[in-house]
Amino acid sequence: MVTAKVTDVLNDWWVIDAGIPLYRAGLPPDGIKPGSWVVGKIYVGVDPFDYFERLSKYHAAPALIFNWTCTFTR
Numbered sequence: 001m002v003t004a005k006v007t008d009v010l011n012d013w014w015v016i017d018a019g020i021p022l023y024r025a026g027l028p029p030d031g032i033k034p035g036s037w038v039v040g041k042i043y044v045g046v047d048p049f050d051y052f053e054r055l056s057k058y059h060a061a062p063a064l065i066f067n068w069t070c071t072f073t074r
Contacts, residue, residue, distance in 0.1 A: 006036040008062050013055055021064050
């Protein structure tokens, strides 16, 4: 389960801050707007294609592309 704050509601997608910003295509449930808090089970997919090719072109789109560094220890 995750508790997150809704940061953006755009034309046909929305963004939450769950420690890192995450988006979901489609409209949020009724009554959800920026500043609302949501709680639920999430599934995270790391595939920026839809965001990079389409969603990031919106004027009000928040930055959702980050550099990731993985550190492995033995």
